[in-house]
Amino acid sequence: MSSATTDRRELGSAAPDTLRIVKQRHPWRWVSVVIALLLVVRMVVSMITNDAYRWDVFAQYMFSEAILSGLLLTLEVTAMAMALGIVLGVVIAVCRMSRNPILSSFAWFYTWIFRGTPTLVQLIFFYNLSALYPKVTLGIPFGPDLHSWPTNALISAMVAGVLGLGLNEAAYMSEIVRGGLLSIDRGQTEAAMGLGMTPWQTFRRIVLPQAVRVIIPPTFNNIIGMLKYSSLVSVLSLGDLLYVSEQIFSRNFQPIPLLLAASTWYLLCTSILMVGQIYIERIFGKGVARPGATRIGRVLAGGRMVRKVVRG
Amino acid sequence: MTPLVAIRGVRKSYGANEVLKSVDLDVDKGEVVCLIGRSGSGKTTLLRCINHLESVDSGIIKVDDEYVGYRESHGTLIELSERKAAVNRRHIGIVFQQFNLFPHMTVLENVIEGPLRVLKRKRADTVALAVDLLERVGMAHKRDAYPRQLSGGQQQRVAIARALAMRPKLILFDEPTSALDPELVGEVLDVMRDLAADGMTMIVVTHELRFAEEVANRIVFMEDGRIVESGAPSRLLRDPQADGLKAFLSRSGFSN
Numbered sequence: 392m393s394s395a396t397t398d399r400r401e402l403g404s405a406a407p408d409t410l411r412i413v414k415q416r417h418p419w420r421w422v423s424v425v426i427a428l429l430l431v432v433r434m435v436v437s438m439i440t441n442d443a444y445r446w447d448v449f450a451q452y453m454f455s456e457a458i459l460s461g462l463l464l465t466l467e468v469t470a471m472a473m474a475l476g477i478v479l480g481v482v483i484a485v486c487r488m489s490r491n492p493i494l495s496s497f498a499w500f501y502t503w504i505f506r507g508t509p510t511l512v513q514l515i516f517f518y519n520l521s522a523l524y525p526k527v528t529l530g531i532p533f534g535p536d537l538h539s540w541p542t543n544a545l546i547s548a549m550v551a552g553v554l555g556l557g558l559n560e561a562a563y564m565s566e567i568v569r570g571g572l573l574s575i576d577r578g579q580t581e582a583a584m585g586l587g588m589t590p591w592q593t594f595r596r597i598v599l600p601q602a603v604r605v606i607i608p609p610t611f612n613n614i615i616g617m618l619k620y621s622s623l624v625s626v627l628s629l630g631d632l633l634y635v636s637e638q639i640f641s642r643n644f645q646p647i648p649l650l651l652a653a654s655t656w657y658l659l660c661t662s663i664l665m666v667g668q669i670y671i672e673r674i675f676g677k678g679v680a681r682p683g684a685t686r687i688g689r690v691l692a693g694g695r696m697v698r699k700v701v702r703g
Numbered sequence: 704m705t706p707l708v709a710i711r712g713v714r715k716s717y718g719a720n721e722v723l724k725s726v727d728l729d730v731d732k733g734e735v736v737c738l739i740g741r742s743g744s745g746k747t748t749l750l751r752c753i754n755h756l757e758s759v760d761s762g763i764i765k766v767d768d769e770y771v772g773y774r775e776s777h778g779t780l781i782e783l784s785e786r787k788a789a790v791n792r793r794h795i796g797i798v799f800q801q802f803n804l805f806p807h808m809t810v811l812e813n814v815i816e817g818p819l820r821v822l823k824r825k826r827a828d829t830v831a832l833a834v835d836l837l838e839r840v841g842m843a844h845k846r847d848a849y850p851r852q853l854s855g856g857q858q859q860r861v862a863i864a865r866a867l868a869m870r871p872k873l874i875l876f877d878e879p880t881s882a883l884d885p886e887l888v889g890e891v892l893d894v895m896r897d898l899a900a901d902g903m904t905m906i907v908v909t910h911e912l913r914f915a916e917e918v919a920n921r922i923v924f925m926e927d928g929r930i931v932e933s934g935a936p937s938r939l940l941r942d943p944q945a946d947g948l949k950a951f952l953s954r955s956g957f958s959n
Contacts, residue, residue, distance in 0.1 A: 583805075587793035588817075678807045678850065
């Protein structure tokens with residue numbers, strides 16, 4: 392090549408600095424916004440003008456004592472069953488990944504049974520446990536008994552409900568937790584062991600905190616699911632939110648406003664959980680966070696984390 | 704004087720594939736030994752056996768006259784539980800090819816984790832120690848950064864500080880610069896050169912022959928699970944005897 396050659400040749404078009412760049416345009420977005428707005432307005436107007444909604448009945452029962460007590464029971468059952476499910480789920484997951492063949496087979500068997508049979512059957516089964524075992528006895532196998540209790544006194548409808556939902560949940564949670572634990576690079580464990588950390592320290596300080604980040608989204612999925620599946624306890628005659636609503640509309644023949652009232656509460660609780668999820672994800676996203684991957688997440692996070700992660 | 708690290712007749716197989724075929728090696732206190740050889744020659748496996756990240760099939764490894772991950776009883780070696788083996792590992796640092804910093808902890812938290820949780824030192828003491836070490840590797844200004852905010856070279860320097868925080872008798876380096884962009888290799892080798900000058904005992908698996916030549920007291924060439932040749936860098940690199948080593952050096956583009 393001769394030394395006269397340059398990197399720039401004539402393009403035959405306008406000089407680059409005279410051309411302005413216009414970002415991609417989205418005309419159809421504006422069309423869809425208008426259509427969506429129209430539909431929403433039409434819907435709201437119909438909800439207001441259509442008397443069949445019976446907003447007066449809705450207002451009458453929304454904060455009634457019966458509905459609120461049902462809500463409380465739903466929240467109690469959800470919280471206890473979920474707590475049982477998460478704690479037991481972690482234990483089962485760790486057992487499943489253990490090199491001890493007894494532990495891993497037990498965990499596999501547990502998941503097989505509780506995931507493989509209907510939750511409703513499990514609930515009724517625990518409620519009727521006294522038919523199989525009238526007494527629960529603490530003692531030495533094939534040896535003397537230390538103490539025994541009648542099964543019916545131990546397993547109330549509430550206990551049966553929490554056990555049925557919680558043990559079932561543990562089977563699902565164990566798979567979520569196992570997935571989280573498997574997602575952590577083997578090098579993390581080796582680095583921790585290389586420092587002289589014990590297996591428990593390695594799990595507690597290094598593997599679990601990182602796995603939690605992966606575990607949180609599906610867990611909230613399950614909590615929100617549990618909030619609604621907990622209405623299964625109505626088969627045990629427990630007055631949860633949906634059950635008390637049904638009881639009321641079976642008397643006053645107004646199912647629509649009562650189901651709307653119950654659904655409003657469910658939706659409210661779910662919304663609170665979703666906001667909680669964003670905050671918890673922020674806590675466990677340390678060091679890896681892409682804070683507010685969603686627009687709403689950025690708004691709720693107040694943009695604070697965003698600035699922190701920007702490289703300085 | 705007994706060597707700091709004594710390796711005798713170590714064998715190790717993965718299934719039918721024997722990766723270590725009776726390896727003997729002594730490393731003295733303050734010595735820097737570089738393990739070189741093609742990938743698959745067994746050098747990384749040997750390194751990982753020293754702190755019992757891998758178990759051995761036969762043979763013994765002693766560090767400072769103690770077994771790592773085993774105890775001797777009536778002429779047999781009994782493998783310890785991971786919990787007990789952890790105690791043996793405390794004073795053997797290891798630095799990995801992939802750094803393996805804890806991503807959910809800041810640089811400072813990474814460095815204090817060992818002394819704080821394993822040695823149960825007071826937090827204030829560990830922080831003071833960690834800041835000293837971070838200064839030594841030139842990373843003190845990033846103490847509050849998270850690993851993903853750092854370049855590979857910076858991460859590896861933090862990983863070295865993390866290993867040093869345990870006040871190790873020995874540090875094992877497993878290809879510490881192999882995952883780095885070429886322009887970042889120098890900063891990590893500089894830190895390692897400093898450590899060597901300070902008298903740290905180091906066993907380094909490396910492909911950096913120039914570094915080995917300059918810093919190592921001894922270079923050990925492995926091939927097919929055996930130590931084929933070892934000696935002072937000047938002798939081994941300038942006047943290789945084994946055919947395998949000659950071929951390895953010429954393939955590595957190492958010439959005078």
